[in-house]
Amino acid sequence: MVDESLPRPLLCEDEISLGHMGRLRRWTGGPTVNRLLQILRAHQTSATDRESALHTVAPACGMSVSDYLSSCSMLPFSCFLVNESSVLGRATPSWSPKVVRALWKVLPSGVARFCQQCVEEQLAKRPYAVWRRRDQLPGQISCQRHHLKLLEFAPNAMLQSGPDALLDSRGAAVPDSETKLDIVESICRFNDITSRMLSAGRSWPAESVRLRLVRRGIESGFRATARGSGPLLSDAVFDSLPKSFVDAVLPFAERKRAGQYMPIIDSTVSRSGNGPTPVALALALTALFDDSRSAFDYVTGC
Numbered sequence: 001m002v003d004e005s006l007p008r009p010l011l012c013e014d015e016i017s018l019g020h021m022g023r024l025r026r027w028t029g030g031p032t033v034n035r036l037l038q039i040l041r042a043h044q045t046s047a048t049d050r051e052s053a054l055h056t057v058a059p060a061c062g063m064s065v066s067d068y069l070s071s072c073s074m075l076p077f078s079c080f081l082v083n084e085s086s087v088l089g090r091a092t093p094s095w096s097p098k099v100v101r102a103l104w105k106v107l108p109s110g111v112a113r114f115c116q117q118c119v120e121e122q123l124a125k126r127p128y129a130v131w132r133r134r135d136q137l138p139g140q141i142s143c144q145r146h147h148l149k150l151l152e153f154a155p156n157a158m159l160q161s162g163p164d165a166l167l168d169s170r171g172a173a174v175p176d177s178e179t180k181l182d183i184v185e186s187i188c189r190f191n192d193i194t195s196r197m198l199s200a201g202r203s204w205p206a207e208s209v210r211l212r213l214v215r216r217g218i219e220s221g222f223r224a225t226a227r228g229s230g231p232l233l234s235d236a237v238f239d240s241l242p243k244s245f246v247d248a249v250l251p252f253a254e255r256k257r258a259g260q261y262m263p264i265i266d267s268t269v270s271r272s273g274n275g276p277t278p279v280a281l282a283l284a285l286t287a288l289f290d291d292s293r294s295a296f297d298y299v300t301g302c
Helices: 017-028 033-042 053-060 065-072 097-103 116-125 176-183 185-199 206-220 233-240 243-249 263-269 278-288 292-300
Strands: 112-114 151-153
Touching: 017 033, 017 053, 017 065, 033 053, 053 065, 112 116, 185 278, 185 292, 206 263, 206 278, 206 292, 233 243, 233 263, 233 278, 243 278, 263 278, 278 292
Parallel strands: none
Antiparallel strands: 112 151
16 A cells, blocks of 8 residues: 555656656655556556556556656666767757666766765655756765765665665765865866766767767867877876876776876877776766756767
């Protein structure tokens, strides 16, 4: 039976899908996610046991699966660039079922985060608090509103509890020595770029974006190959951002040496190699542009 005393399952602003599913589970009184899905299907006229979690949860919110993914999953960031440009409409996410199954519940930062003061402000307005998508982006060291360090927990905490239930817990907090980094202008620019990528709610054709990046790299004088004597974009990234920050958001960044070609970043302004990861793209844009809006508008053609 659904506990009618609990909040109904409508999606809150910037609420993340994993946290929303956990809130749904508590609302229905279901002890597990599978039981939650059974309860929701019982209230849906056309649902079957073969329906996926997404195809069950989204209708419970009065939303299509596509709108649900755009609004509350991390897919708009994690899959910012896709190769299937022919199936992308101007406002259509169009993620393949394989991609959705693999990534819709994945947190890019690998941890679940929340700001204590944000949670307290939510509780002043309603009897529960939600996990926010923006806090889960790579590079989010502190709350961009309150400049307080974010508390960190294992990803499954979102399914088990609301952040309000963890206020008195001792989660793995961001080290005190790093909390002042959120006031560095280049980090603010990086965070705003990743936030714009997420809030766009869709993917973009990789080929057209890469052509724009190549053009910007040429205009900025960066070389796009390992051989040559011109400046490297990767060096500009490490000059723009604190090394400790880059090390935290990019795997193996600590091995980088000045003048050393770093494919994951330097290939961003080249048409060869694999397309850039979302984090590498955000790092490159941080170094290539002085403000986040210009960076996003340029790379997306807006």
